[in-house]
Amino acid sequence: MSLSPAAGIGFKPQHFDDVMRCHADGLWLEVHPENYMVDGGPRLAMLDALAERFPLSLHGVSLSLAAAALPDAVHLQRLRRLIDRVQPALVSEHMAWSTWAGRYVPDLLPFPRTHEALAHLVRNVVHTQERLGRRVSLENPSHYLVLDGHDWSETDFLAELVRRSGCGLLLDINNVYVSSHNLGADPVAYLDAFPLRAVTEIHLAGHAADDTDPTLLIDSHDAPIMDAVWSLYRHVVSRGTSLPTLIERDGDVPAFANLLAERGRAQTLLETVGMAA
Amino acid sequence: MSALARFQDDFADALYDERAFAPVDQAAFAIYRNTAMRACLDALEANYPAVVCLVGRDWFRAAAALHASQSPPRDGRLFTYGDDFPDFIGTFPPASDMPYLGDVARLDRLWVESLVAADASVLDAATMTTLGPDGIAALRLRVHPATRTFAAASPAVTIWQASRAGVAVGADLVWQPEYAIVTRGHLEVGVAAVEAPVLRFLEAIAEGVSLADAALSTVAIHPDARIDLILASLLNAGAFAT
Incomplete structure (x- = not known):
């Protein structure tokens, strides 16, 4: 199934019955493939049922594409099997690393954007696309740390990654907001420099202030999308970038109806502002 | 580097x-x-x-x-x-x-293993009855990929079941070894407390011997075991695959 530029929702198993009853026009769903890399059982049956009714997006969190090593071969095989099984409209991952020296750190870790890091990333993305037999899109990260040693701005780095690997991009607007806040940058300038033509999907999510240092924002996905993020989204859409847009929610997950209402807001923006642009 | x-x-x-x-x-x-x-x-x-x-x-x-x-x-x-x-x-x-905590954790683990194990059609009792007694005796059953066996020196099954149900363990808890089989007959994982002979019988089948030999090896250790009832209960729980 292909994806029209409509709004989707991050799927949570507790919403399964509501989702299957939902007939919202253009609704699509995103899942983390790691949760469905099983041999069988009810989880896979649930994903099969979703795939029959809705376009799916597989959004990986653990391929560790920004590591100085190729992604795990077994993990890639499992991902390939899942792709063959549910035929997702979109496949994406993060511009981050998480697996290193046999250890999996369940987080999306940063790195200095050096020429060397770009070479590793390009190699890993090309390898992944070959193994999966399709293009993947990479998501711009949330930043908390000021790292030394960058050779590239992030937007130039992403543009060059696209040019060399042929990958797509996933523009997470909440990450842009959080990173700009934490690093003292201008989110609008970042968006204006972003290689929008390579973007295949947009993410919207909520964030929160850090408990110990409230001057830092955390990409927590545990709250409704903030107005500041909505206005950046409107900025992107009004520039003619009408793209599949996901409402992400991972913590304090509300009733499905609440997420559907947030999704409706994105859908309306796509239909009104996007069409007019 | x-x-x-x-x-x-x-x-x-x-x-x-x-x-x-x-x-x-x-x-x-x-x-x-x-x-x-x-x-x-x-x-x-x-x-x-x-x-x-x-x-x-x-x-x-x-x-x-x-x-x-x-x-x-x-x-x-x-x-x-x-x-x-x-x-x-x-x-x-x-x-x-x-002292039961490690056993309870092991049972939690088996539950997850069963949940994500491969799919297979469950062998039901009706299929078995189409075979004559000799056919049944020679049969080598395939244990369902989602079936697990559990044995503990503590009453971990009773404690586990009470925890999963969110209720307190009764004051009548007897400190004795307990056994369970974990199955996923119909997409739902089930944990059933069983007696030791059931486990012996299922483990013998898992080793690949015929039903007759599994029965013999069970009765050798548990002379009073009712193999007919054990087999029926295992079939009912969905422990075998076609």
């Missing part, structure tokens, strides 16, 4: 213990430490719900944090995380007054 590899080494080490690495001096580094640890604890909590129920969430997360720092995840599929947690919690000195 490449500069990126060195950066990753330093960063990963600094996540798990204090050491000299420039970004650690920034308050923001703690966000990575906290996020990674929280994800480990959330995964262990999700994978060991009966243990959480028995010890309480705060106690569990404190113990799980120790385990996570000694035994960090190795696989991006966090539902597999904590395969050595039952051994850890079973020998965890502060849990020495709960």
Whole structure:
């Protein structure tokens, strides 16, 4: 199934019955493939049922594409099997690393954007696309740390990654907001420099202030999308970038109806502002 | 070694213990430490719900944090995380007054294993009755990929079932070994307390012997075992695949 530029929702198993009853026009769903890399059982049956009714997006969190090593071969095989099984409209991952020296750190870790890091990333993305037999899109990260040693701005780095690997991009607007806040940058300038033509999907999510240092924002996905993020989204859409847009929610997950209402807001923006642009 | 590899080494080490690495001096580094640890604890909590129920969430997360720092995840599929947690919690000195805890954790683990195991059609009793007695005796049954056996020196099955149901264990709890089979007959994982002969019989079948030989080896140890009833109960639970 292909994806029209409509709004989707991050799927949570507790919403399964509501989702299957939902007939919202253009609704699509995103899942983390790691949760469905099983041999069988009810989880896979649930994903099969979703795939029959809705376009799916597989959004990986653990391929560790920004590591100085190729992604795990077994993990890639499992991902390939899942792709063959549910035929997702979109496949994406993060511009981050998480697996290193046999250890999996369940987080999306940063790195200095050096020429060397770009070479590793390009190699890993090309390898992944070959193994999966399709293009993947990479998501711009949330930043908390000021790292030394960058050779590239992030937007130039992403543009060059696209040019060399042929990958797509996933523009997470909440990450842009959080990173700009934490690093003292201008989110609008970042968006204006972003290689929008390579973007295949947009993410919207909520964030929160850090408990110990409230001057830092955390990409927590545990709250409704903030107005500041909505206005950046409107900025992107009004520039003619009408793209599949996901409402992400991972913590304090509300009733499905609440997420559907947030999704409706994105859908309306796509239909009104996007069409007019 | 490449500069990126060195950066990753330093960063990963600094996540798990204090050491000299420039970004650690920034308050923001703690966000990575906290996020990674929280994800480990959330995964262990999700994978060991009966243990959480028995010890309480705060106690569990404190113990799980120790385990996570000694035994960090190795696989991006966090539902597999904590395969050595039952051994850890079973020998965890502060849990020495709960000698059943490691057994309960093992049963939680088998539940997850059964949940994610491969699919197969369940062999039902009706299929069996189409075979004559001789046919049945010679039959080598295939144990369903989602079937697991469990044996404990403690009454861990009773305690596990009470925890999963969210009720207190009755005052009539008898301290004795308990056994269970875990099956996923119809997409739902079930845990059934069984007697020792059932386990012996199922394990013999899993070794690949015929039903007749499995029966003989069971009766050799448990002379009073009613093989007909045992076989019926196992078929009913969906323990075998076609």
